Amino acid sequence: MHPTTYKAKAYSAISETSPLASTKINRREPTDRDVQIEILFCGICHSDLHSVRNEWSEFMPTNYPIVPGHEIVGRVTKVGSAVTKYKAGDLVAVGCMVDSDRTCPHCKAGLEQFCPNMVLTFNSPDKHLGGVTYGGYSESIVVDEHFVLRLPSNLNPAGAAPLLCAGITTYSPMHHWGVGKGQKVGVVGLGGLGHMAVKFAHALGAHVIVFSTSPNKKEDALRFGADEVVLSRNADEMQKHGGSFDFILDAVSADHDINAYINLLGVDGNLTLVGAPAEPLRVPAFGLIPRRRSLSGSMIGGIAETQEMLDFCGKHNISADVEVIPIQKVNEAYERLLKSDVKYRFSIDMASLKSE
Numbered sequence: 001m002h003p004t005t006y007k008a009k010a011y012s013a014i015s016e017t018s019p020l021a022s023t024k025i026n027r028r029e030p031t032d033r034d035v036q037i038e039i040l041f042c043g044i045c046h047s048d049l050h051s052v053r054n055e056w057s058e059f060m061p062t063n064y065p066i067v068p069g070h071e072i073v074g075r076v077t078k079v080g081s082a083v084t085k086y087k088a089g090d091l092v093a094v095g096c097m098v099d100s101d102r103t104c105p106h107c108k109a110g111l112e113q114f115c116p117n118m119v120l121t122f123n124s125p126d127k128h129l130g131g132v133t134y135g136g137y138s139e140s141i142v143v144d145e146h147f148v149l150r151l152p153s154n155l156n157p158a159g160a161a162p163l164l165c166a167g168i169t170t171y172s173p174m175h176h177w178g179v180g181k182g183q184k185v186g187v188v189g190l191g192g193l194g195h196m197a198v199k200f201a202h203a204l205g206a207h208v209i210v211f212s213t214s215p216n217k218k219e220d221a222l223r224f225g226a227d228e229v230v231l232s233r234n235a236d237e238m239q240k241h242g243g244s245f246d247f248i249l250d251a252v253s254a255d256h257d258i259n260a261y262i263n264l265l266g267v268d269g270n271l272t273l274v275g276a277p278a279e280p281l282r283v284p285a286f287g288l289i290p291r292r293r294s295l296s297g298s299m300i301g302g303i304a305e306t307q308e309m310l311d312f313c314g315k316h317n318i319s320a321d322v323e324v325i326p327i328q329k330v331n332e333a334y335e336r337l338l339k340s341d342v343k344y345r346f347s348i349d350m351a352s353l354k355s356e
Contacts, residue, residue, distance in 0.1 A: 120133065220343070
């Protein structure tokens with residue numbers, strides 16, 4: 001039996017070529033463990049755009065209509081009878097996941113992002129209502145309390161929204177590889193992910209070097225906490241740092257020479273990919289073997305780690321640099337995202353939906 005539902009305003013796309021447009025969607029009334037949230041801000045992630053345009057059809061085909069958005073900040077409006085962690089009025093957040101099986105070894109280890117039955121915030125099967133889950137480009141959302149996060153009250157909600165994907169995506173690998181004081185850390189690419197990586201590495205006490213193709217990003221990189229900025233097209237500057245890094249986070253999704261960065265790693269140095277270039281990367285074995293270097297990837301983080309990241313941001317007053325837009329400008333924002341014309345993340349002010 002399906003739970004009772006209510007209508008919520010949202011923006012959706014009905015095909016891979018259609019723009020996002022105003023619509024109404026069904027949301028479930030909270031079951032006993034659910035939290036109903038009025039969405040205040042939702043960040044725009046590049047994966048929203050990929051999904052709306054069905055660009056990941058090989059491994060994550062899009063079901064239409066799609067309501068994207070998984071960088072959600074909002075206020076609790078109602079809770080189910082068994083909810084203990086939240087009450088109406090609380091400032092909360094929801095990231096890329098809204099459910100998992102809770103029983104697999106990954107879930108038990110707090111790594112819900114690797115659960116084989118993980119339910120994504122949008123475009124995953126919806127066990128409550130049938131069809132697929134709808135994301136944060138909406139006035140409200142209903143989520144199991146386990147997947148709701150507490151937002152530190154000192155953070156600006158608009159700038160905090162991107163922490164739920166761009167934030168945890170860069171914090172998690174640094175946490176996993178033990179980035180800290182006295183380490184030399186590189187960040188490749190200063191976009192939505194890269195600018196968060198610089199802020200985290202700096203707050204963790206590392207010596208931070210940003211690699212960028214654009215000289216005009218130097219000022220911003222230093223403002224975010226970088227100690228140095230290297231123009232990646234300058235071979236001499238690159239060579240100067242050969243074999244000296246403990247950790248490098250690569251946030252570039254365009255095709256690029258990964259070996260230039262592998263060669264900068266010291267003994268036991270790690271390079272983690274969080275950007276996802278469409279074409280396979282060529283990595284010669286002898287780039288890795290002589291110094292026991294490793295190349296890895298990383299995907300978001302578990303619920304406990306995401307809460308830890310939000311608390312860390314609260315303590316160090318870290319949030320994303322955002323351009324706040326009304327929902328009515330979302331299609332224009334997608335076009336600008338394709339041109340990397342954003343500093344450094346779009347955050348949608350959901351109050352703008354009220355006028356729809």
